[in-house]
Amino acid sequence: xxxxxxxLLALITVFQLNAQDFAVTDPVKVADGVGxxxxxxxxxxxxxxxxxxxxxxxxxxxxxxxxxxxxFADPVQLNPEGLDVQSFDWSGPDFAxxxxxxxxVFRSYGIATGHIYVVKSTDKGETFGxxxxxxxxxxxxxxxxxxxxxxxxxxxxxxxxxEGGANPSYEVARSVDGGLTFEDEVLAASIIPGESCDCxxxxxxxNDEYVIVFFRNNDDNIRDIKAVTSIDRAASFxxxxxxxxxxxxxxxxPATGPDARFIEDAKVVAxxxxxxxxxxxxxxxxxxxxxxxxxxxxxxxxxxxxxNAINYPQVCYNDEVIGVVWEDxxxxxxxxxxxxxxxxxxxxxxxxxxINLTAFSGVQSKPDITLSNGVxxxxxxxxxxxxxxxxxxxTLNAVEDLxxxxxxxxxxxxxxxxxxxxxxxxxxxxxxxVNGKLIQQQLITENKTIITxxxxxxxxxxxxxxxxxxxxxxKVVR
Numbered sequence: 001x002x003x004x005x006x007x008l009l010a011l012i013t014v015f016q017l018n019a020q021d022f023a024v025t026d027p028v029k030v031a032d033g034v035g036x037x038x039x040x041x042x043x044x045x046x047x048x049x050x051x052x053x054x055x056x057x058x059x060x061x062x063x064x065x066x067x068x069x070x071x072f073a074d075p076v077q078l079n080p081e082g083l084d085v086q087s088f089d090w091s092g093p094d095f096a097x098x099x100x101x102x103x104x105v106f107r108s109y110g111i112a113t114g115h116i117y118v119v120k121s122t123d124k125g126e127t128f129g130x131x132x133x134x135x136x137x138x139x140x141x142x143x144x145x146x147x148x149x150x151x152x153x154x155x156x157x158x159x160x161x162x163e164g165g166a167n168p169s170y171e172v173a174r175s176v177d178g179g180l181t182f183e184d185e186v187l188a189a190s191i192i193p194g195e196s197c198d199c200x201x202x203x204x205x206x207n208d209e210y211v212i213v214f215f216r217n218n219d220d221n222i223r224d225i226k227a228v229t230s231i232d233r234a235a236s237f238x239x240x241x242x243x244x245x246x247x248x249x250x251x252x253x254p255a256t257g258p259d260a261r262f263i264e265d266a267k268v269v270a271x272x273x274x275x276x277x278x279x280x281x282x283x284x285x286x287x288x289x290x291x292x293x294x295x296x297x298x299x300x301x302x303x304x305x306x307x308n309a310i311n312y313p314q315v316c317y318n319d320e321v322i323g324v325v326w327e328d329x330x331x332x333x334x335x336x337x338x339x340x341x342x343x344x345x346x347x348x349x350x351x352x353x354x355i356n357l358t359a360f361s362g363v364q365s366k367p368d369i370t371l372s373n374g375v376x377x378x379x380x381x382x383x384x385x386x387x388x389x390x391x392x393x394x395t396l397n398a399v400e401d402l403x404x405x406x407x408x409x410x411x412x413x414x415x416x417x418x419x420x421x422x423x424x425x426x427x428x429x430x431x432x433x434v435n436g437k438l439i440q441q442q443l444i445t446e447n448k449t450i451i452t453x454x455x456x457x458x459x460x461x462x463x464x465x466x467x468x469x470x471x472x473x474x475k476v477v478r
Contacts, residue, residue, distance in 0.1 A: 023432035024357060025441060027389040030064050031075045036381040038092030039388045040368045044102060046426045047443035049370065049377045050125045052078075052104055053388050054092045059084035061093045061106045065125045066390070068443055078119050078128055084109035086143075089366055089381065090255045090312070091201040096149040100124050103179055105134065105147040105156050116142040116158045120179045134173050134182045139163045144199070144257075150206040154179045155234055157188065157204040157213045159196055168198040170215050172234045188228050188237040194219030200257035203270075207262050210289065214243065214258040214270055223248050225258045225272045229289065241292065243285045246274040261317040263344050266290045271300070271313040271324055282313045282326055286347065296347045300324055302338040302354035304331050318371040320344045323393075325367040325378055330356055335363040337380045339393060357391060364389075373428050374466040394430040394441060394464065408465050410474045415454040417463060417476060422446050427467035433459060453478060 030039070035055025044050040048066045055062070062075040078093070079085045086092070086107040093106040102121040108114045116134040121127060134156045135142045145158040154175040159168050171185040189196050196202075197216035200223075204213050211230040216223050225244035228237040243258065260270040266289040273282050286296040301307060305328035313326040323341040330336040340354040358364035363383035370377050376393040407422040421427055421444055429449060431440040439461065440451065451463075456478050465472040 022355060023394040023430060023438040023441075024355065025392045025394075025438045027358070027391045028071055030072050030379065030388040030390050031062065032387055034058070034060070034062055034075055035087070036383070036386050036388050037087045037089045038366060039379040039381055040092075040094060041370050041377055041379040041390070042095060042097050043370055043372045043377065044097050044125050046372070047428060049390070050095070050097070050102060051379050051388060051390060052093045052095050053381075054085055054087035054106070056087040056089075059087055059109050061085045061104070063095070063102075063104060063125060063128070072390070076125075076128060078104055079106065079108075079117075080131060083117075083131065086110075086114060088255075091144050091199070094146045096147050098149045098152060101149075101152070101178070102128075103147055103149055103154055104128070105145040107142060107145055107158070110141065114141050114143070116145045116156060116173075118147070118154065118156065118175075118179050118182075132179055132182070134158070135160075136173075136182075136184050143168075144201050146202050146204045148204045148206040148211075150208070152178045153233070154182075155204055155206050155211055156182070157202050159198070159202070160185070160187075161198075168196045170196050170202055170213055170228075172204070172211070172213060172230075172237070174234050186234060186236065188213050188230075189215060189217075191228060191237060192217055192226050192240050194222075197223050197253050199253040199255050203258050203260045205260055205262055205268065207265060209265060212260070212268065213237070214260045216254070216257050216272075218253075221249050221251050223250055223254060224274070225270065227260070227270070241287060241289070243270045243287060243294075244272055244274055244283070246276055246281075246283075248274045250275070256311055259314045261315055263317050263322070267295075269315060269317060269322055269344070271315045273311050273313065280307065280310045282310055284313075284315065284322075284324060284347075284349065286344075298347050298349055300326065300340065300349055301351050302328065302340070302356065303351040304354070304356055305329065305336075305338055306331060309335060312366055314368045316369045316371040316376070317344065319374070321371060322347075323369055323371050323376050324349070325357070325369045325380075327365045327367060330359060333359055333361050335365055335383070337364050337367045337378070339369070339376070339378065341376070355393070357393070374464075374471060375428050375430070392438075392441065394428070394432065394438065408472050410463055410465070410472065412476065415452060417451040417453060419444070419449040419451065419463070419465065421449070421465065421467075423467045425467055427465050430464040430466070432462050432464070
């Protein structure tokens with residue numbers, strides 16, 4: 001007698017997220033043999049990310065785009081031959097995406113020289129145009145660029161040193177023609193007592209009201225995180241805010257800067273490393289710009305991390321969710337990348353829910369993260385293998401699990417699950433087991449997708465379909 005495995009379908013709703021409510025993919029190598037310094041990730045089109053990084057050996061900057069299925073296209077070298085790029089593991093190129101356009105900023109290599117350059121792609125990262133010089137410095141040199149784009153106006157912040165390397169301060173240069181030319185830079189950070197910490201990466205964010213530059217300050221070796229704000233599209237910077245008042249005293253640059261995002265029109269979230277009583281700490285601060293006050297300040301760590309090497313936090317925000325990655329030593333392996341997330345409305349970064357994304361031997365460090373449609377996209381440097389890796393963290397369930405207007409159906413027939421999707425935008429299809437192990441993940445468009453289940457072991461599985469802010473989750477018992 002032939003035995004048949006029965007697939008049972010049920011609707012599930014989960015009202016609290018913890019570490020078991022995520023499916024983490026196996027890491028995918030972005031590129032091999034072309035460096036691993038300072039990887040950065042952004043979504044370049046639905047379901048597909050782009051990654052930038054540099055090579056300390058070749059002094060080149062690279063961009064690679066996910067193929068939408070199982071890996072990355074060959075990396076594109078962004079700098080022309082003869083123009084070497086500065087490459088540090090903690091600092092390097094930054095990029096931003098607006099529509100089909102991708103803008104990447106980097107610094108040319110030189111001990112006490114070098115300039116800031118931008119390259120632009122108009123075809124979602126398939127090709128890039130010529131370099132455009134950002135700074136107009138006749139004396140001194142630029143360092144540590146960061147970039148933001150709003151309505152095709154490009155904003156680049158970078159550190160300006162005097163010719164002798166003294167008096168570091170952040171400036172902002174603006175392009176109003178889509179990166180073809182840049183206006184003269186505007187001094188931004190000088191309104192704060194002290195000077196800019198001389199080797200920490202900054203962060204610039206822009207919306208329709210504010211241009212904000214976050215950076216580590218140095219006031220007689222007190223190196224806390226501050227920010228300067230502009231309300232006239234970076235023509236001037238007249239106000240400043242303090243995100244960090246922990247009074248970290250250190251007589252050398254710690255080479256670790258802040259990261260930040262808007263979560264409302266006049267509210268930002270920023271994360272950074274500091275020290276409290278000689279212990280390394282990572283904090284996340286939600287700051288209300290109109291009230292000029294912090295509304296939440298939380299410490300971030302993992303219950304399975306040691307705290308001995310906690311550093312380099314990066315933050316993302318989308319659809320009322322905040323995600324953070326950082327590096328730390330693990331109790332079980334060595335240096336690893338950790339992840340946690342929370343609703344923006346009610347911060348709860350429970351350290352018991354933090355996930356070790358790279359729980360295997362070796363040193364995995366300098367992570368970055370972005371979020372779209374309930375899927376986190378993370379990259380990190382594999383120090384031992386000299387490579388960059390990419391993985392996804394898929395949210396299986398959410399507080400609002402099912403929206404009636406999602407044009408989709410999920411049904412079963414013996415050894416198949418049929419997903420019929422009729423939405424205008426593409427959707428993420430995620431299959432995971434009850435332990436959070438990812439079984440299958442793919443981007444689908446308007447069609448019927450058949451999932452074969454005959455090789456599944458007996459147990460409980462979750463089928464999750466995510467499109468824009470709509471989510472459908474089904475439980476399958478095999």
